[in-house]
Amino acid sequence: DAGVIQSPRHEVTEMGQEVTLRCKPISGHNSLFWYRQTMMRGLELLIYFNNNVPIDDSGMPEDRFSAKMPNASFSTLKIQPSEPRDSAVYFCASSEVYSYNEQFFGPGTRLTVL
Amino acid sequence: GENVEQHPSTLSVQEGDSAVIKCTYSDSASNYFPWYKQELGKGPQLIIDIRSNVGEKKDQRIAVTLNKTAKHFSLHITETQPEDSAVYFCAATNTNAGKSTFGDGTTLTVKP
Numbered sequence: 163d164a165g166v167i168q169s170p171r172h173e174v175t176e177m178g179q180e181v182t183l184r185c186k187p188i189s190g191h192n193s194l195f196w197y198r199q200t201m202m203r204g205l206e207l208l209i210y211f212n213n214n215v216p217i218d219d220s221g222m223p224e225d226r227f228s229a230k231m232p233n234a235s236f237s238t239l240k241i242q243p244s245e246p247r248d249s250a251v252y253f254c255a256s257s258e259v260y261s262y263n264e265q266f267f268g269p270g271t272r273l274t275v276l
Numbered sequence: 277g278e279n280v281e282q283h284p285s286t287l288s289v290q291e292g293d294s295a296v297i298k299c300t301y302s303d304s305a306s307n308y309f310p311w312y313k314q315e316l317g318k319g320p321q322l323i324i325d326i327r328s329n330v331g332e333k334k335d336q337r338i339a340v341t342l343n344k345t346a347k348h349f350s351l352h353i354t355e356t357q358p359e360d361s362a363v364y365f366c367a368a369t370n371t372n373a374g375k376s377t378f379g380d381g382t383t384l385t386v387k388p
Contacts, residue, residue, distance in 0.1 A: 166319075193374060204380040205320070205365060218375060253319050264310055265376065267319030 166268035168254050174274045180242040183271045186235055187256030195265060196229055196239050197253040205253075211237065244275045278303040280368050282379025290387050295356050297382045299366035300348040306368040309342060309349050310376070314363045323364075324351070356386045 167186040175181055187194050195210040209219040211231045219229070226245070231237040241248055251272050255265040279302040289295050301309075307328040312320035326333045326340045326349065333340050337356075342349040353360055363383050369376040 195375075205378040207375060207377070210375055212374060218373075255319070264322035264325065267312075267321065269317075270319050 166254055166256055166266050168252075168268035168271050170271060171269060172272045172274075174276065175244055176276050177245055178243045179275075180240065181244045181248075181273060181275075183239040183252050183254075183273070185237045185239070185254030185268060187237070187254070188266055189235070191256035191258055191266070192234065193257045193265075194231060194237050195255040195257075196237070197255065197267075198250045199253060199270070200250045208239070241273075244273075246275045249273055249275050278306060278368050278370070278377040280366060280377045280379045282366050282382060284382060285380065286383045286385075288385045288387065289356055291356060291358060293356055295353045295360070295384055295386075297351045297364055297366070297384075298348060299350070299368075299379050300346075301368035301377075302347065303368065303370065304344075304347070305370045305372070306377075308369040308371050309340070310367050310369065311340060311351050312365045312367065312378075314365065314381070316362075320365055353384075356384075358386050358388050360384060361386045 169184045192213050196208040199205045208221045209229045214231045229239045251270045253270045255267045257263050257265045282299045310325035313323045314320040324338050326342050337354045339352045363381045365381045366379040367376040
């Protein structure tokens, strides 16, 4: 298996633009997590899905952030409009739901908003 | 919600020495405690984990201990090597809720 796949790996955009981050979880995993990592705030859980259904989005910072999981093999995290303070590394992770199994992290997307 | 505190934030040791990282958690419902290693430019990767019904677990040079009463758990790395240099994260997980709360990370530097 190729592991969790994220795209793009790097994104540079200007303030006010829409940004879409993409994630393909490991086949057979039915939990998917979006995290944001910054020096100031560490690793923060934004939202997670079980069987394509959003379970907890309490970590989503503002209405500018939205996430979807239309099927078991694809998820998106969208920021509209983007702001400089959104600059961070965004990780997607997947695992088997409701188990002691580890979360497998993707390589991350480094987002820079100018 | 769950709150995880991790100490120290930075740790520097000489090659061959031991390193210890400690975490405390607040939610007694947490029942699974993984440790992740993050190398530069990569996502975190699980290195060891422990369930709430176990007090200690060891895997070669790495061990984790859990004190449920005190709500704290620790990572122990013996005979450290330069390739152990990385950021280490602890996490507390409630598998019934399906989510993990991460500590702020410890940057470990092993000097050759």
